[in-house]
Amino acid sequence: MDSILIHGGTPLAGRIPIAGAKNACLALMPATLLSDEPLTLTNCPRLSDIRTMTQLLQSLGAEVSQLQGGQVLVLSSHDLAGVRADYDIVRKMRASILVLGPLVARRGRAEVSLPGGCAIGARPVDLHLRALEALGAAMDLRDGYVHASAPSGLRGAVVEFPFVSVGATENLLLAAVLARGTTVIRNAAREPEVVDLARCLRRMGARIAGEGTGVIEIEGVDRLAGATHPVVVDRIELGTYMLAPAIAGGEVECLGGRLDLVAAFADTLARTGMEVRATADGVAVRHGGARPRAVDVVTAPFPGFPTDLQAQMMALLCIAEGESVLEERIFENRFMHAPELLRMGARIEVHGGTARVHGVERLRGAPVMATDLRASVSLILAGLAAAGETVVSRVYHLDRGYERLEAKLSAVGARIERVQGT
Numbered sequence: 154m155d156s157i158l159i160h161g162g163t164p165l166a167g168r169i170p171i172a173g174a175k176n177a178c179l180a181l182m183p184a185t186l187l188s189d190e191p192l193t194l195t196n197c198p199r200l201s202d203i204r205t206m207t208q209l210l211q212s213l214g215a216e217v218s219q220l221q222g223g224q225v226l227v228l229s230s231h232d233l234a235g236v237r238a239d240y241d242i243v244r245k246m247r248a249s250i251l252v253l254g255p256l257v258a259r260r261g262r263a264e265v266s267l268p269g270g271c272a273i274g275a276r277p278v279d280l281h282l283r284a285l286e287a288l289g290a291a292m293d294l295r296d297g298y299v300h301a302s303a304p305s306g307l308r309g310a311v312v313e314f315p316f317v318s319v320g321a322t323e324n325l326l327l328a329a330v331l332a333r334g335t336t337v338i339r340n341a342a343r344e345p346e347v348v349d350l351a352r353c354l355r356r357m358g359a360r361i362a363g364e365g366t367g368v369i370e371i372e373g374v375d376r377l378a379g380a381t382h383p384v385v386v387d388r389i390e391l392g393t394y395m396l397a398p399a400i401a402g403g404e405v406e407c408l409g410g411r412l413d414l415v416a417a418f419a420d421t422l423a424r425t426g427m428e429v430r431a432t433a434d435g436v437a438v439r440h441g442g443a444r445p446r447a448v449d450v451v452t453a454p455f456p457g458f459p460t461d462l463q464a465q466m467m468a469l470l471c472i473a474e475g476e477s478v479l480e481e482r483i484f485e486n487r488f489m490h491a492p493e494l495l496r497m498g499a500r501i502e503v504h505g506g507t508a509r510v511h512g513v514e515r516l517r518g519a520p521v522m523a524t525d526l527r528a529s530v531s532l533i534l535a536g537l538a539a540a541g542e543t544v545v546s547r548v549y550h551l552d553r554g555y556e557r558l559e560a561k562l563s564a565v566g567a568r569i570e571r572v573q574g575t
């Protein structure tokens with residue numbers, strides 16, 4: 154297994170291009186199942202999660218061609234054969250559940266394996282299932298699979314989610330566009346990836362209003378056409394690289410970055426003392442020279458502070474002056490990076506969903522490993538600040554969500570390399 158080796162302590166300077174959003178792309182790709190005309194997605198990130206979704210769609214009979222080295226995906230579902238999403242693929246990636254809505258909407262039935270346990274808490278899919286039931290799908294859970302059927306089609310309904318779920322909002326949107334009549338989603342997720350999905354579906358001929366607010370209204374149509382859609386920029390990759398100069402020193406410009414997508418995070422970063430500004434080509438962050446100041450962080454659905462940047466922010470707060478409190482409100486058990494950061498000399502106490510970080514002057518390099526994507530990258534960031542050598546193992550997590558991470562960071566002066574495993 155590969156690992157990543159970092160020699161910390163080098164300030165950074167330069168520009169990092171930000172890719173299209175993994176989480177947007179994973180919701181956009183299943184939209185192909187709704188039409189027999191081709192869907193072309195541009196600005197796609199080249200990541201293992203995207204390859205997993207490609208395999209899943211191919212297993213259902215969709216054709217997926219890659220152009221420009223995978224940055225453009227042309228998806229076509231004119232000849233859909235399958236309705237079954239197998240455990241072997243679903244277990245690799247929870248987002249596989251997003252084929253459920255479009256399959257039931259277009260084919261009238263679907264069999265999708267339930268995603269297994271996940272490293273960041275229980276993460277059930279009950280909201281997805283209840284939402285599709287509200288549209289008239291019959292659900293049966295057997296042998297670890299959801300068997301969904303709606304032989305005479307789905308019909309619009311009012312669905313109010315008890316709490317915000319990005320995936321359940323997307324699954325419902327992907328089904329309601331072909332349902333008869335009007336669907337209203339209340340307490341809908343407002344994340345930019347949901348907005349991007351709504352925009353793409355509208356290009357395909359769907360009738361949707363209200364995306365980006367808590368209430369989305371969808372008027373079902375009989376059929377959807379093909380379309381070409383650029384994937385929105387990845388706000389989590391953006392936030393991760395905005396933290397790099399804050400941790401290592403120096404200045405980095407993130408090309409293609411948009412401050413409106415990371416406003417709560419950017420505000421928090423500015424409160425630590427970093428200079429954050431929009432540029433003509435993206436977003437720049439400059440370390441002012443003084444040690445970062447402690448800040449408190451509470452994760453929340455968009456437009457709040459994203460849970461997917463909590464681990465990376467913690468890496469910065471480990472070297473801040475003073476005590477920071479981080480409250481994780483979206484997922485249980487999402488502080489698995491904390492024990493690894495402790496190995497690098499951080500001072501952190503975790504009690505349930507709250508972590509108290511007492512900033513130290515300096516972290517020390519150490520061999521570490523992480524069990525999820527964002528936790529892994531937080532250890533890379535910590536390594537940029539640490540004295541000596543940090544070795545991060547199990548980097549396959551990183552490859553799920555960060556395209557050419559070591560190349561992007563070494564291009565701005567970080568001493569980082571991938572070591573091929575045996």
Ligand code: UD1
Nearest residue numbers: 176248276277278279280281317318319320321461483484
């Ligand atoms: C998506 C993102 C993930 C991000 C998360 C929150 C993708 C592929 N992944 O995940 O990176 O961390 O949003 O911003 O886009 N829940 C239920 N029942 C359900 C669905 C969710 O109880 O049926 C709970 C979850 O366990 C969690 C909360 O709802 O506690 C929010 O999860 P949700 O917004 O659904 O996250 P995902 O869509 O899985």
